[in-house]
Amino acid sequence: MLCQKQQDLDEMVAEAKKEAKKGEVATYIPALAKADPNILAVSIFDGASHCFVSGDSEHLFTLQSASKVITLALALMDCGEAVVFEKVGMEPTGDPFNSISKLEAQFPSKPLNPMINAGALAVSSLIKGETAQDKLQYLLHFIHRLSGNKHITYNKEVARSEYETADLNRALAYFLKQHHIIEGDVNLLIEFYTMQCAIELTCDDLAKIGFVLANEGRNHEGEVIMPYEIARLVKTFMVTCGMYNASGEFAIKVGIPAKSGVSGCILGAVPNRLGIGIYGPALDEKGNSYAGMKILELLAAHYHLSIF
Template identity: 60%
Template sequence: MQRCKWMETTSVSELEHELKELVEKHRPDGQTGEVANYIPALSKANPKHMAASLCLLTGEQVQAGDVDERFTLQSMSKVITLAMALMECGEACVFEKVGMEPTGDPFNSIMKLEIMRPNKPLNPMINAGAIAVTSLLPGTVEEKVERILSFVRRLAGNTAIGFNEAVYRSEQETADLNRALAYFMKQYDVLEGDVEEVLDIYFKQCAIEVNCQDVARIGAVFANRGRDPETGEAIMPEQIAKICKTFMVTCGMYNASGEFAIRVGIPAKSGVSGGIMGAVPHCMGIGIYSPALDDKGNSVAGVRLLESLSATWGLSIF
């Protein structure tokens, strides 16, 4: 496959050099943010860490910074379970339970759930929507957890990916707000089945542990219209990759999605671990890690790095 047009004249070593410079330029930006602490285990992350990885659709990989650091998927997993639910239940079944609109509210807000009619979550990227999507996956708890993990491994091309037990347990013990969202949805028939079981699967998908390279590789599948960037094999239908990228644009950075679309213009999904997954259509997947967050739950240095990358290489889709 050819390089995307923005990069065809730049060699991999030049890309690596530019990426290294930008990571070091933006590393101090994390100082203005704070590591997530509402899930106690996440507060142990070092706010000085920063890493970035690009997975070009040519198969070339470029990395810079603390590339060995591992972190959990958190909300980045929401795109992955959405793709699975769309494949396993179909569009009609998924959109009967969750909407397609941005909220303009924080990721864990309950407000719109209560005031909207019907009382279904506005989109699958907020916590309520993602919990509802997870509840749609067929099978027993163990089967669902196993299938989510296998799908993440398949997308990342890395069979060594597993769970971070400490992060899983920490969220399980403290997730009162997510419990409130889930029980509310159970009352209004958005959630079926056992609420605690659904939450357990959701906490586990959030606690899947990856590095930047894994995240970039997952982003590359979405960028590559659902196909494996190395083999070209279809992992998901093109239409599903398209729906996921569209939600990444409209809701992937929560109530900062509009500003992010203007300043960066790359379909992206953040997680409170400080990870960001980007998918530049027909070009590359991007994985970023820097754990200090802004007040909307997005990595401060990660967003600024993406803004610089987009400006330097002309990556905005708009």
């Protein structure tokens, strides 16, 4: 049975990999432009001592926007729902992830949800620490617990590249500060946010993080890493907002709680069943991995993984 599952996964990856030809790697962050667009790697973790893997599952990549899921969980654990959702809303948006238009058009001018950049900046401002490094180490400690890998750190080259090209995020942060959504030093926040996005791991690590979310906040050893209600909230945001402004179509076609990043990664969490980690850096026009989206569609159809 295990051999058949591995064969099925390899075949689906080979089919999904054809989609990579349609996409391009992210270039607006120069360090990400170096990625090989032909890579597709998948890890699926069911709570046993191993992952089902296909492709180069040990290839390192950065979390980018997939980190928004983790900082949201940490901020909710530390600050509570009332504080977090005073800063950021719960509604999906059809706008691009880096849009500022909705902030200007509504009152109060708080971001619609934590999965767009403005919302992620508001959430990241709540992470504990006096300096950017303090905040990063605090977040990394949480990621070490989620993944079971204490060696995860961040890619300094990617972080520096992001910091040097973060003018739009700076604009978003200054707008939020003007409207009292965030407090404190904007440059410190941008420094932390770019390091947060540059946290580097593998598909195996990502699948184990996804498993904690899928398993109601418990890891494969039964240890509670986050409360059930926070895992539920986070998965809900993944469904409604996790795939940028393609989230509605993705929910219909795939139906798996997921969060993508412009590195080409996708974090998936099938409730009470599986954690999924994917890396395929060739992106569509909305910033999602072409091949990653396809492999999730194939997996969902073959194994009936949709939550709907």
